[in-house]
Amino acid sequence: MRKFWGIFLVLVLVVSIVAVGCGQKQEAAKEEQKTQEAPKEEAKQETAGDVVKVGWIGSLTGDQAVWGQCEFNTVKMLVEEINAQGGLLGKKLEAVGYDTRGDAMEAVNAVRRLTSQDKVVTIIGPNASGQAIPISTVLEEMKVPDIATVATNPKVTVVDGKTKPFNFRVCFIDPYQGAVAAGYAADVLKFKKAAVLYDVADDYSQGLTEFFIKTFTEKGGEIVAKEAFKSGDTDFRPQLSKIKTANPDIIFMPYFFKEVALSANQARELGINAVLMGGDGWPSEVLLEMAKDAVNGSYFVNHVDFDDPAVQDFKNRYMKKYDRKVELNGYLAHDAFLMFVDAVKRANSFDPVAIRDALETTKIQGITGNIKIGKDTHNPEGKEAAIIKIVDGKYVFQQKYAPSN
């Protein structure tokens, strides 16, 4: 009997859950009907509402919080500035941002909330490919475009040769960045022997490593050592010792500044004099504080030249408002926002689908370079990378560089 009651109870529970669900569905359906019956009213409401919401998602907590907070601050600042100038198309903007903790499922939930409850017209962010890829299904269902800031995995916008209709990005992609780093090391710096130390548990690091090695060997260079660690490690001496015996000219370190600082210090301790090189995970004030001498003379690939006159204005505005320096993500969030504003102006509408169509033909001058969105890739095409050298605790711009082939 007990068994029976158990089963019965479960059934009742399920039925009630489903019933609640259906009830809501019916309500939703009713509402839909209502809106269909009275589309004029709806339209009136839309024009009456003066506020248009722009979404943002990213890590406000967790190990990437530094960047996430900078991005959200940037978006909030730009929204305020636009509102102060009288808004966009005569409407005020409002930034709605949600934390993802760097978690894919949280990102999916946050986007569901932004698109359905907050009814945002566009989403800016996230800053990681691992979150930008899973949200695409929600975007496609709700027909809201997303502009990722530093999600550099090619698969964010194109999977198996198919372009994802609602995913865009403002940064260049991993294959390009890896090719730039390898091309610069081989062609400009004339290095022949490279070692790679990378984070095996990190998607970004694996991506850059793969494409660096590919281009470097194509250009006639030799990879003398390839060593891995995993996120959270603090001791890199075993790997570095192996790299030391291989005696490379250059060590490619495609991971984030905290580990870069630790591994660079340890490499110098072990007496490795090779030039260090990295990607866009490097630039941070923290890196210079932690490893000023160790990274002296190193190169890294960046989205932006920090001393470029074009970025000074933004840097100063941010400094004035938040009293701290802009992290790299801020620049890209800035340009993602520019893309959005430009698209709205050209579409002359706040309809998400119209914005999406306009985004496909974006051609603007951002602070991180020329942004011309490719229709088939949804990536900024031919965006030049900046090569930056660290000299005496300063980021010194070397040149804009695009790989030769």
Place this chain on the structure above:
Amino acid sequence: MDWFYIKGILILSGINLMAVLGLSLLTGFTGLFSFGHAGFMAIGAYTAATMGIKLGLPLIPSLLIGGLISGVISLFIGKLTLNLKGDYFCIATLGFGEAIRLILDNVQYFGGARGWPGIPLKIDLWNVAIINVVGILILINLINSRHGRNMIAVREEELAAKTIGIDTFKHKMISLFISAVYAGIAGGMVGYYTGFLQPKMFSMNKSTELTIIVIFGGIGSISGSVLGTLLLTALPEILRAFALWRLVAYGAAVIFIMISRPEGLMGGKEITLKGFIRLLNIRKRSGKAAEG
């Protein structure tokens, strides 16, 4: 609240619930703590996705195969570690979970740490609900069977259980196996829901989250697990308005329950229809008494 958003939370609850049910059997009814269930989820997720994409199997068979493979692997772990006493099993599962994640990080066939996009989307609220109902029914039947009672005996006093002739090792193995199958199926659903798999999704955080839900809901209670999952999956979403204080509030809620109800929400009791009717009867009787 918009239905589209609520639906997302419900589906996620359903996926979590499957893993929690499995863990509830292991931790709640057999008394073994595991901090590696995300590892079983990962095995199930990648197997189910492989079955679906490379072999073209439909949803349910690929989920089941994912669960089974995960269960079979758990048998190896169990064989090696279940004879250990006390906390050693817990440590072993912890290591196992991390090992699985790191192996997947390295397997380029599955996309490595960069993840595996393009998994077909086959999960909706309906099939999640059905899978969960079936899962709960099987679990209730199991717990009310002889095996289930033996498992509870193992949890209560292993030595005594052994003395009266219960094969404790065998029952721990069964419990671990079923628990891993449930986790594997839950993992498979993650892939088919998000369309994307990344080893990062199955970190130790996920394992701890599952254990927290089981204890929050109440050790040895299936209705507790269901309730706990619904509450703890919805809570971070409800708290979105608190922005940065969200996770603090979440932690505070868990601590509050643990202090005010150390036995968990349900504390080993079940919500049953019988209990409900009894409650009604008592009311009726007291009503009559008042009349008389």
